[in-house]
Amino acid sequence: HFASVQHVVGVLFRSWNDAPGQERNQARADRRAADVGAPLGLRASLTALMYPCRLASLSPRLVHAYVARPFTHHSSSSSSRRSIAVMAEPTGAAADWLKQDERRMLHVVYRVGDLQKHIDFYTNQLGMKLLRQRDIPEDKYSNAFLGYGPEDKNFALELTYNYGVNSYDIGEAFGHFGVALPDVYKAAEQIKAAGGMVTRDPGPVKGGSTVIAFAKDPTGYIWELIQRPKTSEPLCQVMLRVGDLQRSIDYYTNVLGMKLLRTRDNPEYKYTLAFLGYGPEEDNCVLELTYN
Numbered sequence: 699h700f701a702s703v704q705h706v707v708g709v710l711f712r713s714w715n716d717a718p719g720q721e722r723n724q725a726r727a728d729r730r731a732a733d734v735g736a737p738l739g740l741r742a743s744l745t746a747l748m749y750p751c752r753l754a755s756l757s758p759r760l761v762h763a764y765v766a767r768p769f770t771h772h773s774s775s776s777s778s779r780r781s782i783a784v785m786a787e788p789t790g791a792a793a794d795w796l797k798q799d800e801r802r803m804l805h806v807v808y809r810v811g812d813l814q815k816h817i818d819f820y821t822n823q824l825g826m827k828l829l830r831q832r833d834i835p836e837d838k839y840s841n842a843f844l845g846y847g848p849e850d851k852n853f854a855l856e857l858t859y860n861y862g863v864n865s866y867d868i869g870e871a872f873g874h875f876g877v878a879l880p881d882v883y884k885a886a887e888q889i890k891a892a893g894g895m896v897t898r899d900p901g902p903v904k905g906g907s908t909v910i911a912f913a914k915d916p917t918g919y920i921w922e923l924i925q926r927p928k929t930s931e932p933l934c935q936v937m938l939r940v941g942d943l944q945r946s947i948d949y950y951t952n953v954l955g956m957k958l959l960r961t962r963d964n965p966e967y968k969y970t971l972a973f974l975g976y977g978p979e980e981d982n983c984v985l986e987l988t989y990n
Contacts, residue, residue, distance in 0.1 A: 801955055802976050803983045805843070805854040806875070806936055808919065809866050813842055813859035815916040820844050820855065823889050824877055824921070825932075829854060838862075846932045853933040853983035866917060873988055874912070874920035876935025882925040886911045900925075930981045943972055943989035950974045950985065959984060 810816045820826040821844070829843040838861040845854035879885050882900045889896055897920070898912035909925035924934065940946040950956040956974040963970045968990060975984035 803853055803985075804849070805856045807856040807858060809858045809860060809863070810915075810917045811859075811864040811866065812916055813840055813857060816857055817842055817844065819892075819894065819915050823892055823894060824879075824885070826855070853931055855933070868918055871939050872919075873937030873939055873986070874922050874935075875933070876922040876924055876937065876986070878924050878926040878929045878932045878934045880925070880927060882909050882911050882923045885923050886913065889913050926980070931983055933983050934979065935984055935986050937986040937988060939988045939990065941989075943970055943987060946987050947972055947974065956985070 817828055821828060826844045826846055829845055829849060831840070831842045833840045840859045840861075842857045842859075843849065843854050844857070845852050886896050886900050895914045896911060897914060898910070900909055900911040900923070902908065903910050911923040913921050913923060915921060922935065922937075926934075947958055951958055951974065956976060959973040959975055959979060961970065961972045970989045972987045972989075973979060973984050974987065975982050
């Protein structure tokens, strides 16, 4: 479903000291995660929950959650199919560790067809900053990191350009990104003046007073422009569509430690929303899950 989104969210964990047996526990947890069929990117976060050690320093440990929703794993043998769901509530030392932990959403990674066009769009039209850029010629790709503040404090975009690939199928499970701006009307006009595509003109949201608009970036990713007078985190939303809303809520809260901030049912339009994150929507990037 995520044809061009590489991974959806990085999660920040505090690091641990080199307690006796930590490496042995780490290896054991990695093997356990592999045994239950967890994708490689998820093993680190499973390890962190299985074997929390004593908190000693505040240097960050980055753990990427490559799986953006509850998953089912099928073994390569058709005769030995197995499914897993990592939904158990942490207890004991793990629960104590979670209470002290200060996680936050770090970045979203996705593939683009023209790296410079996207850098120009995000910096000139949406007011982001180019934080850093790197080229990896041996692996034939380049990255650019953009956002509204330093990566150690703010959510960031990590754009990936694969040599020679100019377009992507965005997929049906990805919905949109959200950015909070002080003047959505002005932003929409700037995008139009630069030749960009505004797919919904600015105006109040249905049934409310918040002014929003929708626009597409050069690859076709949809951006919701949300009018907010002031926020410490303008990169405010990543919207994903899910097939089982409650399972998804359980995954993000029980496995990744997010909070369910609010839900909204819209029976007249046949969809339900759930907003999750590590802090209030006004100052943090959140996940907006949509169940149709």
